[in-house]
Amino acid sequence: MNSAAASDTILAITELSKSFGAVHALRNVSFDLRRGEIHALAGENGAGKSTLMNVIDGILQPDSGQMFLDGKEVRITSPAMAQKFGIGFVHQEIALCPDVTVAENIFMGVTSTSRAALMDYRDIEHRAAEILRRLGDIDPAALVRTLSISQQQLVEIAKALTLDCRVLILDEPTAALTEREAQTLFGIMRDLAARGISIIYITHRMAEIFDNCDRVTVFRDGEFITTMNVAETTPGAVVSAMVGRVIDNLYPPKLGEEEPGDIILEVRNLSERRRFAEVSFQLRRGEILGFAGLIGAGRSEIVRGICRLEGEVTGEVLLHGEPLRLAHYGESIDKGIVYLSEDRKGDGLFLDMSIAANVSALRVEQIATRGFIIDERREAELAEGLGTRLNLKYGHIGQPVSALSGGNQQKVAIAKMLSVNPRVIFLDEPTRGVDVGAKAEIHRILRELARAGVGIVVISSELPELIGVCDRVLVVREGRIAGEVSGAEMTEDHMMYLASIGEEQRLAS
């Protein structure tokens, strides 16, 4: 039995560690993958799942530890090398060339190593069509630019399937897929597993693990927690392993019986040409309002429209009953309406600039004498004061933000919002890529701000977060508000139903 299991192991990792500066992304983790199994890898954001996969794919080099493929020790130093070993990786982010056809994208890896000088377009289109037939209705001659996000995701998967791989890594591939597309994908995964291909499936959706996977491994804070047979465990046990210590009071207390106060912000019939239509809602003093919905439903677009960060919107926005006419986001900040970006590294922070310079960026004038000469001491005081308030951990205030951990970077981004004493804060995925501890702290801060009378709107793709933090949640579907839930109605099932039911309703009618 034992030896059979051992020879069945295709990939084994022992005592592997990887750190980035002072942050231990992986600490002595072990992991094994059997031939023909679908192995779920679960854990919260920042648990180390992606780091481990990047090590397996040769993108990152481990600091210590060993990796065995078919019992032989290997060191994989590049994705190209991983490909030679038969390891395919479908990343969460789409990395296709937008101006090239679907077929060319699918065979990019093959053409780059091919000796033929000329491209045989007809041949690759033909072969691409064959692979795509199993995945969905996608024209191999179409430019990738013209596809929807979910179609692009399927092209990514098709690309991995063309490589003759023994190990296929899928990093949250269903995040952008519809339910039906996801089911198709699971069918393909089971076919591949039956043919002896091993699949590592990264997800944090319990339903997907329990419907499709054979075993599940849980990581938390860079450490290996457990590997379990799916048949012998329960979703509750997996979640406990994922969350670990603070399962009871993960979220701060809500409003409870208190009634929310006056209307802070009112939005009436807000529309944008392509992205959303007829959005109306009210935000009251003291409450935390959530926005739920699938990726691409238009949640971020709505709040960015309100702040005038993008899009040409029509409709009315009233702040404390006063209609707003904002020409650009700068005026929105002046009125006290600020937006925390979902993409902290891309557009939320100036990574190579100091903590102090980041915190003061929204209104540099306030740390300047006579409004234009920067007073470095005042700038440091502003950042230090907010840093203390948010329990920010840093060496010194002149340190570049890139040196901080994800959670502390997010606190700097929040400090930046608070530096202008805002009246309304829109937070887009405020705890993405943040560890469990910092996450709870951010939630506590949001509740404190709400109590102090700041309007708080949270957009999140993690339904448990919305349920835990918000007093009321608006569900957005295809650019419209599909429903509002509060109190006992705030369940994952109900919100998922509202977020995704559109399709079925259309089919029924």
Add this chain to the structure above:
Amino acid sequence: MAIATSDNEQRSRGAAGGMRRLLRMRETGLILIILLLFVVMSFASEYFLTWANMRAMAMAFAVEGIVVVGMTILLISGGIDLSVGSVTALAMVIAGLLFLNGMDPWTASIIAIAACTAIGAGMGFFVTRVGLHHFIVSLAVMVIARGLCLLGTGGRPLGLFTLPPEFKFIGQGSIGVIPVVIVIFVVVVVAFDFMLRRTTMFRKVFYTGSSEKAAAYSGIRTKKVVFLTTTLCSALCGVAGVIYMARFGSAQPTFGIGMELNVIAAAVIGGASLSGGTGTILGAILGTILLSVVSSSLALLDVSVYWQDIIRGSILLSAVTIDHYLNKRRG
């Protein structure tokens, strides 16, 4: 609580001081290299450490230094300008032609600077409104401006022998023993260095260059910032062109060919990055001085002018390589 805060403050002050020292390391390094060159050269050539040579060297980099200031600010905002040499020459030609047609040199100079500012605004328009890249737009303007210079003069230098002495004073005169050119240069450098370090306006230039998207998400109107830095760079070229005219007493349509490379090299050696977000005026000026001292030294040592370009290029490559590794280690 209060104790913790003051402790924290002290720590961060001390550390901030250390950080500032670190940031100045490049400047310190450049100063040391320049001093080293001075020492070596004063032994190698008896002419090097003479007042005449110092003066000639300072005159050589002072006017170009004004252009370096504009380029550095533009680089920090994430842009680049290849047209600086031709626009500088165009300022000379415009002012020279107007003067020859009977206008007084002061008004002619102001019109020439205004014309260069307008050229910068035009480039800013193409970059921020049309959405073209700085490199392409300024490449086109480089050629166009040079064409205008040649068209206006028929390709021959304009002799401006009748320039009044009080105008020539800008380029040739001295206050005490200090040439006026140097005085102007120092004033420009000190003013812009202070503004770049301390004013909110130029802080926004850093934000924009560091990450244009993050700047837009901080309510900064990044297009306006880039438009203004592009315009400023050309305006400073105009100023430099007018000073050159006063210094040479002529307007040379072929002046400043290859100047853009020298100016960009100086800014980059001084710490500016082509990807924006970093750079200092002091560093860029030290870069200019270094290049100028090297040129002067090579000339005094009778090294062929052809070697000079090779050596300048190598200095640029080394500076950027060192910087790349320092950045990598920090990241």
